[in-house]
Amino acid sequence: MGNITKRGSRELEGDGAPSLVEGPRTELHTELYAAIMREDCTAIQVLLSSHPINQPVTILANSTSHRFLSTQTQSIMPIHLAAKYCKAQSLLCLLEHGADPEIRDSRGLTTLHLMLLHWPISSTMWTKLGNRTQRTLTNTQKDAVRCLLILCEHGAHVNARVDDSNKYSPLHLAVAHGTSPVLSILAQKGAQVNATNESSMTPLHMAAELLNQEMTEMLIACGANVNCAVSCTGSTALKLAVCTASSKAGRLLAAGVSCIHSLLTHGATVNAQDHEGQTAIHEACFGGREAIINLLLEYEANVNILTRNGESPIYMYLQHSSNLRDRVLLTKLLYCSYPLRLTNNQGALPAGIMLPEFHLLRETLIKLSQKLLSLEDICKRVISNIYGEKHKHHLKQLLPVKMWNSIYCHDSAYLLK
Template sequence: MGGSAMSIMLDDSEDQDSHIQCYDNDFYVAIMDEDLGRIDSISKKHGSNFIIKSRGAVQVIQTGPSILPLHLAACYRRVKSIKSLLSAGADPELRDNYGRNALHLAIISWPCIQNALPKSSSRFQAVVNSMQLRSEACLRILCDHGVDVNAEVKSQRHETALHLAVHYAALPAIHILASYGVEINAVDSAGMTALHMASGTLCRDIITSLIRLQADVHAVVTSSGNTPLHVAVMAATTRSTRTLDADTSCISELVKQGAVVDAVNKAGRTALQEACSWANEEMVDLLLRHGADVNRLTAAGESCLYLFLDHTANVRNGSLLAKLLGLTAPLTFYNRDWRLPYALRQPQFSKQRHQLLSMTQQPRSLQDTCRNHIYLMDSGGKSEELRRILPKRVYDFVFSCWETKHITFMTEDANTFNTGNFFGNPLPRPQYIAST
């Protein structure tokens, strides 16, 4: 990787101690090979805070061809090299061109254990375990040396090391940082705590660990007012790949740890209202089981049913529509300004609008009232208990038989919907025939 001769260049416009550039691969090789004698020799001659600017094809994963010695050792988990460089006076607080110090780079380079193959060979698993142990050792050495565990990346996001640990799913790093006094509820420039970030990635292990480390489950994002529960529900609702069990377990964990299920954000919306707006029936059912109030109104006087019907794409979900029609009490389709939801204002939905509005003039049957009451008793996951108590016919009626009273938005011939998009702007689609 190059000869042993070194050429040193000084940048006259900057501090010479931190901008000596080594245009050779010798120091690079010494650090990567953990050649402590060579590291000590070069450090004594030139110090340990100069930039290694390698020649040829040498590239460092996280930084490119130029890097500080300590950053190189942190990126590649060279434990012995880190100890040697720190002993020689390397400054762990020095930043790279992206505003990151050695601590940040050690976390960014964390091995991605969660993507390891489930049936990997014992040899492969041993390699992965070794990488993680070395990453943990590097992090502890830097913390023992006094690096600021709460230092932010000097970038637009201002993430702390804890935010990075969550982003890179480095659970052991979270516990190590906590043991050295990291601020668990520190926020980035968007006002998000590490728990908000973990909720957005729907990682239950990290969510649970952060809460046990006193992360504030009630903290709100500065700009939106979203709690971790809001963030988790919207992440589960909007992401393209569904892993329902994992999503629901994260949300249930937040509620179990004290998240207020009916907390509102700056838009005046609860997590349930957000789930209804996106027509995610699984999330709606889950939040209802945890006691969310389906009849709570937003600041604009919008019900869950209103928010559902405010996006024409949602009308394809007849099951959720029927459930919201059945549970909403009193049944109304107007907001506080006496404005109908977007879908019901469309001329092609005039027949459905007439049918739905006529329902508000009809008294609800005793059977439906009892069914709704029993359904909403399912708070806290009592459905299995109710399954044992209730006759099967009654149980199926309560939890399975939701009907739209012969109201449908589907074409008779193509099984398609005139849906528009999620933001209320109609898309150019062919009109369909309304059917009863």
Template sequence: MSEDQDETEGDITASGTSSYDNEFYVAVMADDRERVSFISKKHGCNVVIRAHTILPLHLAASFKKVASLKSLLSSGADPELRDQRGYNALHTLISCWGGTFTNLQKPHSVPRAELCLRILCEHRADANAKVEDRSEQTALHMAVRYTALPAVSLLAAYGADLNAEDTNGMTPLHVASVMLKKDFITSLIGLGADVNMALRVSGNTSLHLVTMATAIQGAKNREAHIGCLAKLLDNGAEADAMNKNDRTPLHEACSMGEEELADALLSHGANVNKMTRAKESCLFLFLNHAANLRETSLLAKLLCLTSPLTICNKDGLLPASLTMPCFSQQRERLLDLTHCVSTLKDICKRHIYLSHCGKRQEACKRFLPARLYDFVFHYWENPHCISFVADDKVRPSGGLSIMPTTN
């Protein structure tokens, strides 16, 4: 039992609360520095205010009471004491960054929060202390979760580890990537976070996480989410990094039928012909999911860019959708196509596109004739008019009927 607890032991009332509880609570909330100092000296400042089940320092941090915070720290309040959630004072401040759970955010709340963070760190609050719960997140992880953007650079200035891992091996940049928070991705990268650090279990990098999170989010805020992808790629993220399923971000994008994501990755040099350990290409992974077969534009692009064109993995297995009886004709057409020799035109188109799409594409626009430029970068012919999509009004000449209907 601490000295502070001994001193207040005799002040417990019949209701079970200390006689100083309300007085201490009111003084902290009033931001009355002198009163807080007086009560701290009389009763101690590291004892829970029982009526509210909170430490005085945590109360001051929650409501950004600057004067109370300074007074408590000067009186010996320990910023590393934990509450029932396993939070220290710094974690508590971050979790209430824009306002407490019981009040609305106020215009002055964030600047005061920044000042409180500086005060805590200058009084030896550990910027790398982890929450004592199953997550084991640091204040920097929490800053991302609770959208406390100014806290990121402040914590880094006070020695926070930008690549600290939580229980799941996630760094703050991983958290920002999963949550698709571009401002945080930008800030963390600018401060030196490792863009290619992989999760211990899955092997996913931030680029994998952004790719999958964007696909899951669908059309909502798509432009901003693609911006997260570009930000990582522009700052050294490895486009062809493989996770523990032997998949690159482009493999994941194609597997989910995401043409925009695939285009963004290709424009930054992702290798469309990189294979998994099972020798499954981007085209194989695309065809492995029947739901993707409506994405005719991406299918045409993958058929044109894949070289050598194969649709089987190393065990000779076909993508799952091609084993469906309703797609037997398409399967035979695709198998025939794998035995065809590419024309010189197709080889040149593929080479120019893969070498110059993205940042070099603008240069091509200046020296290539307009028709040739459009052919290389904007025209994707579907070889043999292979189609999986039913269309009662228009079917390509020689095309096949297609996406099965269900009763």
């Protein structure tokens, strides 16, 4: 490798690049960088006799002396370099020679944080790649796992927070960047699965809000509290997932429904209220997604529960004018809602039905809310709400056919006539 001349260094400085120590030290940095990248542990040991292990190496811009070198000037800790590019042998060599895994870069990131941020993509994410590329990605994944295990075995703090405004733990970082393979490893190595970030969110809250079913199920399997609430809002993972999914369509909506179903099957409390008294069914009705509403009803969501401001789920549904065009879902919710509460604590009607085009619907709903039901009709609705869709087939075995049909085979379209 050739030496960098003084003239070359001055030219780089003139272009705004950081000044570097010239001559032998620059060449030493370049050689150490290259040795780490090619995992030449013998060369690393020799070079460390001349370079402090916990001081950065700085590489000149536009260097062509090694194929791994960046085209821009950069300074990086040797251990960070090995972790970032998943060089397991180099990482182990550096740790055995005194590298500090907790040393942080200028952004407040430890070696573990950097590894998670640069975790290689999974080969399963790319179905059209050739076999050779698939093998390369698989091998890179294996190298990343090896590096993670090496770091954990050599004292990396699996609960160390990023020194920034978010205060993410390694588990938070893994969820935020979709690196699901590391969740179980970190948990097994002592990561606190219910730790909260600066926004009081656990990793499970983040995974649910991202509608990532795989990470959601992995975190629950690792001991995440499925009913833990965000302290500043009172929202649970279920409510966050419903809120996100309600704004999606197509495949994203299907993914959201799957994530919500996973939370429910693992014990999420369907009627948990946040600080405003809202539940998952309030969010679902506001979004108007039938698949989500039906799923929550199957798990016995209470359609008559009120927020602190006196808003019922049907009130939330009637807020959006787009929801009012789905008369089938609207009549289903109306049948479940008793007593029918159309106003909030201030006496205000939902915004959607206040639009001129829904004048007739508004008048019909007001009349319905004032109508007294017979004791028989009240009993039917109570039974329907208690047993819901989930247990209606079991109930069919217990009740006379005529009685069961009167509860579940009604024609609720008459409600809006």
